[in-house]
Amino acid sequence: MIVSIEGLTKSYGSVVAVDGLSLEVEEGNIMGLIGPNGAGKTTTIKVLLGLLRPDRGKVEVFGENPWDNADIRSRIGAIYEKASFPRHHKVLDYLEKTCRIFGFPESRAKEMLEIVGLKGVDNRQIKGLSAGMLQKFSIAQALMHKPEFVIADEPTAHLDPQARSDILNLILRLHHDEKVTFLISSHILYELSRVCDVATIINGGKVWGQGRLIELLEKTGAGATRISTDKPEALAKAVEELGYVRRLEVDERGISVLAAQGFREQLYDDVLKLARKVGANIYGIESGTASLEELFKVATKLGAEGGA
Amino acid sequence: MGKARTFLEVFASALNEDFRFPALEIIVSIHTVGIFIILWVSTGSGPGAQPGLVFQILQRGSPEAVKAIIVSSLAGLWSFVFTSPIFGMLILKNIAYSLGNDLERGVIQNVLSYPLKRRYILTAKLLSSVGVVYMLMLGIQIFELFILVPDTVSQNIGFVLLTFMAALSYPLLVTGLVLLLTLLFKRGSIALFTGIGLYFSISVVMLLLITMAGVTSSDIPLKIAAILFPGIALGSHYQYGLDPSISKLWTPSFDESLFYIGAGYALAFFVLAMGYLYFERRLEI
Numbered sequence: 001m002i003v004s005i006e007g008l009t010k011s012y013g014s015v016v017a018v019d020g021l022s023l024e025v026e027e028g029n030i031m032g033l034i035g036p037n038g039a040g041k042t043t044t045i046k047v048l049l050g051l052l053r054p055d056r057g058k059v060e061v062f063g064e065n066p067w068d069n070a071d072i073r074s075r076i077g078a079i080y081e082k083a084s085f086p087r088h089h090k091v092l093d094y095l096e097k098t099c100r101i102f103g104f105p106e107s108r109a110k111e112m113l114e115i116v117g118l119k120g121v122d123n124r125q126i127k128g129l130s131a132g133m134l135q136k137f138s139i140a141q142a143l144m145h146k147p148e149f150v151i152a153d154e155p156t157a158h159l160d161p162q163a164r165s166d167i168l169n170l171i172l173r174l175h176h177d178e179k180v181t182f183l184i185s186s187h188i189l190y191e192l193s194r195v196c197d198v199a200t201i202i203n204g205g206k207v208w209g210q211g212r213l214i215e216l217l218e219k220t221g222a223g224a225t226r227i228s229t230d231k232p233e234a235l236a237k238a239v240e241e242l243g244y245v246r247r248l249e250v251d252e253r254g255i256s257v258l259a260a261q262g263f264r265e266q267l268y269d270d271v272l273k274l275a276r277k278v279g280a281n282i283y284g285i286e287s288g289t290a291s292l293e294e295l296f297k298v299a300t301k302l303g304a305e306g307g308a
Numbered sequence: 309m310g311k312a313r314t315f316l317e318v319f320a321s322a323l324n325e326d327f328r329f330p331a332l333e334i335i336v337s338i339h340t341v342g343i344f345i346i347l348w349v350s351t352g353s354g355p356g357a358q359p360g361l362v363f364q365i366l367q368r369g370s371p372e373a374v375k376a377i378i379v380s381s382l383a384g385l386w387s388f389v390f391t392s393p394i395f396g397m398l399i400l401k402n403i404a405y406s407l408g409n410d411l412e413r414g415v416i417q418n419v420l421s422y423p424l425k426r427r428y429i430l431t432a433k434l435l436s437s438v439g440v441v442y443m444l445m446l447g448i449q450i451f452e453l454f455i456l457v458p459d460t461v462s463q464n465i466g467f468v469l470l471t472f473m474a475a476l477s478y479p480l481l482v483t484g485l486v487l488l489l490t491l492l493f494k495r496g497s498i499a500l501f502t503g504i505g506l507y508f509s510i511s512v513v514m515l516l517l518i519t520m521a522g523v524t525s526s527d528i529p530l531k532i533a534a535i536l537f538p539g540i541a542l543g544s545h546y547q548y549g550l551d552p553s554i555s556k557l558w559t560p561s562f563d564e565s566l567f568y569i570g571a572g573y574a575l576a577f578f579v580l581a582m583g584y585l586y587f588e589r590r591l592e593i
Contacts, residue, residue, distance in 0.1 A: 051417055051593045074423040084414035086325045097321065101314045101422055141418075 002027050002149050002181050003048060008057035010043050010205075017043040019205035020057070025149075025183050030175055032196035033185035040205040041185040042081065045153050048183070049078050061149070074102060077147035081154040083138030087127035091118070094126060095140060102145035112140040117166055131158035139167065143174070150174075152184045156191055164191060171195050225264065227271055228254040231280035238274040242267070254283075314424045315432055321419075322436035326402045395445045396479055400503040402437030404486050408496030417593045430587045438483050446472060470569070474539040477572035481536065482507050484579030491586050494593075510536060518554060527558035534560075534568040535575060541568035 003025035010018045018040040025031045033041050046052040047059055050066035050073070059065060062072045085094060095109035113119060116136040121129065129137060135158045142150060155171075156164040172195055174180040186192050192199065201208040224247065229235050236250040244263035249256040259267045268285060275282050410416045419429055449472065454461050461468055486503035493499045517533035518540075520526075534541040544555045545565045560568070 046417075046593070049417075049421065051420060053590075053592060070423050070425045072423075073421055076421070078418075078421045080414065080417065082414055083418065085418060086321055086415060088325060088328050089321070097317050101317050103313075142421075 001025070002062060003183065004058070004060045005044070005048075006058045008044065008047060008059055009055045010040075010047060010052060011055055017205055018047075018202075021202065021205065021207055023200055023207070023210070025181060027181055028175075028179055029197050030171065030182040030184065030195050032192040032199035033183060033202065034187075034192065034199055035185075035202040036187065039202045041202060042153055043205075044202070045151055045183070045185060048151055049073075049076070074145065075148045077142035077145070077150040079139055079142045079150065079152040079155045081157050083134055085126045085134075085137070085141075087125065089126050090123050091126060091129070091137060092122035095137075095144060098141050098144045104145060108144060112144055115143075115170065116140045117163065132160060132163055135159055136163065136167075139170075146178070147180065149181045149183070152182065154186055155184060156186065168194050224249075224256040224258040225267055225271075226254060226256050226284075226286040228283040228286075229275065229280045230283070231278060234278040235271070235275060235280045238278050239271060242270055311424060311428070314422055315428050318419060318422065318424065318429055319432035319435055322406075322433050323440065326406055326436050327440070395441055396482065396507050397504070398441050399438050399479060399483055400486055400500060400507065402441065403434075403483060404490050404499035404503040405496045406437060407433055407487075408490045408493065408499040410496075411490070411494040411593065412496055414593075420593065426588045426591075427584055430584060434483075434487070438480075442476070442479075446476075471539070471542065474542045474565075474569050474572070477569065477576050478510070478537050478539075480573070480576035481579060482510065484576055484583055487583035488579065488586065491583060491591055514540075521557055522551070522554050525557060530554070530558045531568075535571045538565070538569040538572035541565040 001024055003023065005021060005023040008018050008021040008023075009016070017038075021040065021044060023044070033044065035041050043052060047054055048061055048066055050068075050070070053067045059067075062075055064072050066072060089097075092109055092113070095112060096106040099106045099108050110122070113122065116139050118133060118136050118140065121133065126134070126137070135155070139152075139155060142152075150171075152171075156167050159167060168191055171182060171184070175182060175195075182195075184192060184196065198210075198212050200210045227235070232250050232252065232255050236248055236255045239245060239255065239257055240248055244260040244266070245257055246260055247256075247258040257267060257271075271285065272282065407416075410419075416429075420426065422429070450461075450468070482503070485506055486499065489502050489506070490496075490499040493502070514533050514537050517529040521529040521533075530540060530544070534544075541560050542565045544558055545560050545562055
């Protein structure tokens with residue numbers, strides 16, 4: 001276990017940013033931290049990085065309290081949403097400095113600039129970088145020392161679509177080749193769905209849902225298949241008999257069916273067969289996607305209704 | 309070795325930022341060197357020049373007068389009058405503005421991702437922002453004295469250093485207070501303006517205390533002032549630097565003077581220690 005949080009509570013004055021949050025990140029995972037603005041994502045990340053001290057709860061990274069133990073930082077890479085560096089340093093100079101701090105050869109600085117797609121800006125001052133370039137620079141700096149665990153707060157913020165894709169591919173490659181564990185917060189949810197194994201949804205400082213994505217989808221009903229028909233009641237009765245149906249909702253225009261993992265294709269075939277059998281006309285089948293955005297909408301709705 | 313290297317890298321980075329655009333530093337240096345040149349000329353150098361005040365005193369003065377000059381660092385004191393505020397502003401700029409802006413913009417949170425304890429990070433920043441300024445100021449002052457009165461300074465180096473010590477606890481105290489303000493505000497501009505206000509208001513407090521001593525004929529205000537400005541105790545001991553009507557109210561012994569110098573530093577280091585503790589244990593970013 002790389003990260004273990006139990007009952008984390010953190011307030012800013014009278015505002016409770018994180019309220020009894022518990023979270024675990026296992027080695028080798030890419031965990032997504034999902035939530036709207038003000039959900040408590042950045043506060044949680046700052047606590048993990050030792051920048052904030054919890055009011056209550058137990059927080060451990062690599063088995064140590066991050067507030068008290070500076071040594072664990074050599075094993076962690078930190079990517080901040082709003083990265084800021086000494087403005088007047090030159091790009092390559094600063095990264096070489098980072099190399100020296102962490103005991104890596106200075107040649108790694110150029111290597112990292114190439115990896116993140118920042119070739120040709122070696123001698124530019126940091127203040128001369130665009131927002132997107134600065135984000136890439138921040139990622140280069142965070143990965144410079146080959147950390148075992150990377151905490152990234154909105155890592156693709158300020159990047160253009162191509163750069164976003166490059167960074168996500170980089171995350172996947174580091175995860176696959178170098179077994180780097182990631183904790184990534186983002187509100188660009190479709191991006192998280194590309195890279196995350198597991199996710200924690202937080203809202204209002206509390207955990208709404210946690211686990212493997214598919215399990216979260218089943219729990220929320222996000223990803224359900226929508227079938228428009230003229231005989232929803234009859235079709236629902238027939239579909240209900242299918243063993244892999246996890247959730248079924250009926251309204252006057254059709255049904256929404258959540259199938260178990262791996263049964264979605266079969267659901268299409270079975271629904272068509274059953275529709276013929278009960279004499280229902282099918283006007284459309286809208287495939288549910290495994291989108292975190294959809295998941296998040298449901299989660300937020302359920303959370304607002306007290307479904308958490 | 310790893311931690312030492314990290315410390316030095318953070319220190320070098322702070323130096324790079326604090327002294328990257330040395331306009332203020334250049335002004336300070338030119339100003340101080342200018343005063344030095346004026347003093348040097350006024351001491352009678354050059355063909356046909358009339359001996360200046362310092363030179364006359366040194367030539368005709370008794371050993372006690374010479375000692376008084378040395379102890380009060382007359383040559384240095386003149387430039388202190390002009391340069392102290394400028395050096396003070398330099399320290400304020402480096403601590404309040406630089407550190408405050410680093411806190412405000414998030415540079416510090418990046419530095420805190422290095423595997424180095426917080427107190428070492430703050431030490432590196434303070435060495436850059438304050439240590440270097442102190443060395444610059446002391447270097448110029450001592451150089452000035454050595455050039456003007458080399459033999460006398462060599463023979464009384466202990467007194468010279470003691471005088472400087474007495475003079476420098478005050479800026480150290482202001483440094484500690486400004487550091488605390490900067491850490492509390494986490495805003496460079498607010499900390500800078502508050503620090504400037506603080507710097508001058510403490511000076512005003514000193515003047516008020518001295519005035520109060522004169523009006524009430526009591527030595528208590530002088531003793532309080534001597535904790536903030538230990539130079540007052542040393543000056544009173546040598547009967548130099550204060551109005552005679554004031555200094556006759558209180559003539560501390562040499563050991564008492566040392567006590568007030570110690571108290572001044574104890575107060576300054578206490579405030580600095582509070583800043584360190586706050587940065588280490590309380591500061592959240």
